[in-house]
Amino acid sequence: MSLLEVDNLRVAFDTEDGRVQAVDGISFSVEKGKTLGIVGESGCGKSVASLTMLGLTRSMNSRIEGRVEFEGRDLLSIPETDLEAIRGNEVSMIFQDPLSSLHPFFKIGHQLSEAVLTHRDVSKGEAAKLAVEMLDLVGIPNAEARSHSYPHEFSGGMRQRVMIAMALINDPKLLIADEPTTALDVTTQAQILGLIDDLQEELGMSMILITHDLGVVAQNADEIAVMYAGQIVERSSVEELFFSPQHPYTWGLLGSIPRIDRSSEEPLIPVTGQPPSLIHPPGGCRFHPRCPYVQEACSTEQPSLETTGGGGTHHSACLLSETERKALWASLEKSPDPASAIAAAELKVARR
Amino acid sequence: MSSSETALLEIKHLVKHFPLTKGILFRKQVGAVQAVDDLSLSVAEGETVGLVGETGCGKSTVARMLVRLLDPTSGEIRFDGDDLASAKGGDLNTLRREIQIVFQDPYSALNPRKTVGAIIADPLVIHGIGKEGDDRKRMVQELMEQVGLSPEHYNRLPHEFSGGQRQRIGIARALALRPKLIVLDEPVSALDVSIQAQVVNLLSDLQKERDLSYLFVAHDLSVVRHVSDRIAVMYLGKIVEVAPAEEIFEKPIHPYTLALYSAVPKPDPSERTEKPIRLEGDLPSPTDPPSGCRFRTRCPWATDICTKAEPPLVDYGGGHLAACHHPRNVSRVDLESAQIAPASPITASDQMPAVE
Amino acid sequence: MLEYILRRVLWGVAMLFLVSGVIFVIFYLLPSADPATLRAGRQASPDQIERIRESLGLDRPVFIQYVDYMKQIFFHFDFGYSYQYETSVSSLIFDRLGPTASLTFGAAILWLLMGIPIGIISAVRARSLLDRSTMVISLALISAPVFWLGLISLYLFADDIGLIPILPGAGSYEPLSAGPIAWAGPLILPWTVLAAASAAVYARYLRSDMIDVMGEDYIRTARAKGLPERKVVMKHGVRSAITPVITLLGLDIGVLLAGNAILTESVFNIPGVGRLVLDAIDKADLPLIQGVTLFGAFFIVIFNLVVDIAYAYLDPRVRYDDL
């Protein structure tokens, strides 16, 4: 059985401009000890989805539907106090901006031991000792002395280490990392991702790794879900996603990132247009206004996430047939230009 | 620095120190942030030079000195032969038309109360170019069209545009005076990948059309690799390596360049077995940089000499320069023909790296 | 830290010198307020006035007079003599300080006790009916003139003229030395009246602060840790939101001690600094006006300093050498 099972999760916010459907029916599961990577561009609902799993988007103006089953319990329907017992204990979270995510007025040792005292029946002294041990484990030099420092006295990378220490101090079964390295430099990012990787192995926990950097998921995730405008458009193992992607948006993403490990002669092929509004999303396939391979049906019929090839583990939400997609990718793999792929696959594209 | 081409921009031994002061009533200087410390670099006509390095290494400080938003502490900036660092009044004004800057944050770099038309027309007004009214409007609308904005949006306000479009506005404004060089300070860092690619392509199209030169400042190595002809790597205010873009990551000489390259997560799961070189510790403070080689506190190859002597910037031929006592990817033969470059910092030692 | 305080104290002293100089120039050079004429009384001959002028040293250059005045203050703590009361200005002010301090601190405690809980609850229940109604009431309190509130309260509750005569009314002030109950009784109405507007201001201020803070990332972290909501609000939220309120409090107390409770003191006939100011202005008692103003400036400077130090203490991000 999976550790976490998300089924048809929908989250909407009522705002002055109208209802924002931030997450629109996503489903996935996370296996024990594995890492699920969620990628997607800004505003596609990655953070809202992860916050909702821990009940952190519950409010007067939010509407939440679906199931989030963690070890057999539905986190969306249990009362707030039960959720509090799970948060920071069995499921922990780290966030993008480590400076703003730590309380500026409390010493970090205190912020860490508070997490222990909330969930365990230990003395303050023991909690403080645990905090120091944890800081040491994540590689803060002089942990004992540094536990009396305030967050602003640390560098960005060290702050993220503190956040990780705080998230892992109660031995969680699942860690949700929401863009944990986006605010950091590459060398610091390598330190932090390496640290998370080591700790994950040591503690045997599962992880949801949210990012917009395809490189980060390629190097760190076992499974990947690609999100677009509140929906998952493709979900598969890392290898499948990079070696035989099945969705035009994934193709678009892969074609638009510059590669440091390849010659720069290949031009970038951007995805044209802008991500859609989540208040009035386009009908049919959300991606159809930007999709170079759009068919007549795409503007009216909503594709659902269906199994395609890959031994039942590869899912894609696209109305193109499997053969069409295969032919297109065969050409795109060589050159990311959609026009030549359309010609090679002899695809008929609907006029926009 | 391929000497055959004439350099459009020549930066020589450029220094910027920000003084730190302290005191009860009268403040005395107690030190300085050595943001840029003896940096030399050139940009040829039509060339794109990438400037990379981690947060706080001084990239933006260099960029801001080039457009004289900051005055250098010392050093020379030659543009088409004229010294920009000391230019004043009318001369400075003329030079300012030739070099324009585009900033990172498309949200805060634009005046929220001005229409897009007015923002782009600003430099034209300041420099008195074109006749007021329809003439200028036509010029602005042409610019908008060139950067892929719809000219009908002339009267819209910045907040009505998306991030990528706002960056296009910034680019249009920079193009208005037909400059020869555009300094791009993290122009795509705030943008999503698909939008980022649109802006990168726009920049390279404009370069071809208008024969522009770019100094492309960024911390995203992949983007820099894609757009640049040559790349300079900075660490704590100094250049540690310069080389043609294809070469610098294929055959990095400086350990820092090596570490940077290996730290970039490649979007290719088959490269997962290669664990990146993990640098120890944090970036030292630019107020009190390490003696000798500034990278030595985090360098896996550091030895005694790295503490004692600042490594000179050595020219290994083919425009490949690096400042390290223990260069990587360098053979005995390479070393024999190598020599200390004129761009080497004045304080650097004159000891050539030894063969290992 | 010490260096920082020292620097601030030096600035404060410099500030006081500046203020005293400005006051001196204004009052001694103002033609309508020639002290000699005033001192001499109504029917004095020009001769008499001239003699008084000489005896007061008013014929000398302003600068010398100013230096003299400051010397007296510095070495003898002598602010001169009030024309009106014929006693030293300093003793007059000290006499009046007790009532003003009683009024100020009592009211401050009261408005904090009301404003803080209301602010927090309104923020947590933002836009609820409770929040909306307290905010409307607070707006009414802020816009109500103190004068009017004071008279209404007397008319309702004062034991002499009130409809429900349960509390001591105007002019019944007793010093603390008369016993805590005798002291507090007559102050209940003035405290309430003085605190009403401030309580409302503080509640609104804290509410908006608190709403901002509750949207911060570190509050989300506190929740993600599994802290109960009550603790998230009362510990993590309040700790941040209260800091600016405390600085506001310092400034308000300084201003009130400086004589700004003038209306409340008048309505309730409390012999405080504010009333003294009123008297002094009324009678053009220049040494007294000058003394009171300097004292006021002193309190404001002192409390500004206290606020800055408190702020640096409360917010560890403030670096002393940056200030």
Ligand SMILES: Nc1ncnc2c1ncn2[C@@H]1O[C@H](COP(=O)(O)OP(=O)(O)OP(=O)(O)O)[C@@H](O)[C@H]1O
């Ligand atoms: N509390 C809220 N009320 C209204 N709209 C919200 C709220 N929180 C998020 N949204 C909207 O929901 C959408 C999804 O936001 P989300 O933060 O999940 O994006 P994201 O994928 O995490 O993006 P990023 O990469 O920028 O972090 C956005 O359009 C956002 O504006």
Ligand SMILES: Nc1ncnc2c1ncn2[C@@H]1O[C@H](COP(=O)(O)OP(=O)(O)OP(=O)(O)O)[C@@H](O)[C@H]1O
């Ligand atoms: N006006 C200033 N006064 C004092 N120090 C400054 C000033 N501007 C920049 N610095 C310091 O100079 C150093 C270099 O800053 P700079 O902004 O050039 O870095 P950068 O390489 O552009 O970094 P980033 O990638 O974060 O933009 C930093 O340590 C910075 O704190």
Ligand code: SF4
């Ligand atoms: S000079 Fe020494 S410390 Fe610096 S990079 Fe080379 S080997 Fe490392």
Ligand SMILES: [Mg+2]
């Ligand atoms: Mg997010």
Ligand SMILES: [Mg+2]
């Ligand atoms: Mg910068």
